[in-house]
Amino acid sequence: MxxxxxxxxxxxxxxxxxxxxxxxxxxxxxxxxxxxxxxxxxxxxxxxxxxxxxxxxxxxxxxxxxxxxxxxxxxxxxxxxxxxxxxxxxxxxxxxxxxxxxxxxDLDSPPLDESGPREAQQAASTFNLMQKRIREQVGQRARMLGAVSHDLRTPLSRLKLRLEQIEDAKLQGQMRQDLNDMIGMLDATLSYLHEQRTSESRHWLDVQALVESISENAQDQGSNVQCAGTCAPLQVQPMALRSCLNNLIDNALRYAGSARVELEDSREALTIRVIDHGPGIAADKREAVFEPFYRLEGSRNRNSGGVGLGMTIAKDAVERLGGRLSLEETPGGGLTAVMWLPRA
Structure with missing residues (x-):
């Protein structure tokens, strides 16, 4: 009874x-x-x-x-x-x-309290079990990919040493570039996996000061990065936001040579736009660039093309903050990355 x-x-x-x-x-x-x-x-x-x-x-x-x-x-x-x-x-x-x-x-969020009526207890218990299994699967995948990426470094390093024995300078340069690309992909993969595993707490952050600091650091390195606009402090994950901004600005500098960061604040949300006047991206391919390791044909250049994880890391960082990241065409040509971060 x-x-x-x-x-x-x-x-x-x-x-x-x-x-x-x-x-x-x-x-x-x-x-x-x-x-x-x-x-x-x-x-x-x-x-x-x-x-x-x-x-x-x-x-x-x-x-x-x-x-x-x-x-x-x-x-x-x-x-x-x-x-x-x-x-x-x-x-x-x-x-x-x-x-x-x-x-x-956050996959590491606290489990649901298993109290209340019997139906609520069963639902909470099932939800907690699902959360545990998801964490285990994600952790296992990350460990496997991390182990593969780490173990590949040893033979790649040996290959770089053996390249010195090749007498053909042109062939040696081409093979060295291929090995550097592979090592770059491994580093980017490990960084991406680290971003997914990291659970960062939220803190109040002066986003305007962060943007100005990133712009000044880029200018000190000879890059053309400008910023405009003001905003009030926002409760965010600081490292995730910094990672997102760095990836968006680096992407703009890689393909356009310059970038402009604009801040637009409101009571509901903070909007950050990273604007460039480069070649841009076709409308039907803007969503695809957020997929891991996806690169447009025009970016498959050894000198300018990345490994295809920068935009993926940026979008994941914004979504962890509860926001949205989208790509738009810049008036006059180019690409604008629009980051929308809610204040609630």
Whole structure:
């Protein structure tokens, strides 16, 4: 019996049953103990000064008499019971939704509390088991890829040493470039896996100061990076935001030679635009560049092309902050990366 009551159905049914019983008990008590006024006599007349006979007026019934009070109580008690019942139904779903949202942002988020009705406990237990298995699968994948990437460094390093024995300078240069590209891909892969594994807490950050610092560092290295606009501090993951900005600015510098960072603040969100006037990207390929290791044909140049992880890392960083990253065409030609970060 106790287990049956500790269910969502049992609690909801008990609340509604209690409200109905109390409402009807009050109605029975009211009609049983309330003493209505006696009915007026059938023929009660009073003589008027002019000698005529006029019937006496009927005594009015009090406002609280009859069914008004018990029906009003029934009405409000059922409304309260319905509200509390809806609260019981929606609370486990709301908790599950909030836990799923936390999980989408951070795989290491705390597990869901396994309390409440039996159905809620079962749902929370299943959700926690799913979260555990997802963490294990992601961790296993990261360990496998990390191990493969790490173990490949040894034979690649030996190949670089053996290149010195090749007498053909042209062939030696080509092979050295291929090996450098492979090592660069391994480094980028390890960096990407590290970004996915890292769980960083949120802190209040002066984003404007961060953008200005990144721009000044790039200018000190001879790059043309400008910034404009102001914004209030924002609660973010500092390393994730810095990584995203660095990747977007490096991408603009690689293909356009210059970049401009614009800040647009509002009560709802902070919008950061990284603008360049390079060759741009066709509209039908802008979403594809966020895929890991995807590179456009025009970027497959040994001197300028990356390994295809910069935009992927940037998008993952923005999504961990609860924001969005999209690509637009710059007026006059070029590419604009638009980063939208919510303040809520």
């Amino acid at each position: 106790r287990n049956a009551l500790n269910t969502l159905f049992g609690r909801l049914f008990g609340v509604l049953l209690l409200a109905i019983v109390l409402a009807h008990a009050l109605a029975f008590f009211w009609f049983h103990h309330y003493d209505p006024p006696p009915p007026p006599p059938k023929a009660t007349f009073v003589e008027q000064p002019d000698g005529t006979m006029r019937p006496l007026p009927k005594r009015p019934r009090p406002w609280f008499g009859g069914p008004v009070v018990p029906l009003t109580f029934q009405f409000f008690s059922l409304i309260i019971a319905a509200w509390y019942g809806a609260k019981l139904l929606s609370r486990p779903i709301q908790r599950l939704s909030e836990a799923a949202e936390r999980l989408s942002l």
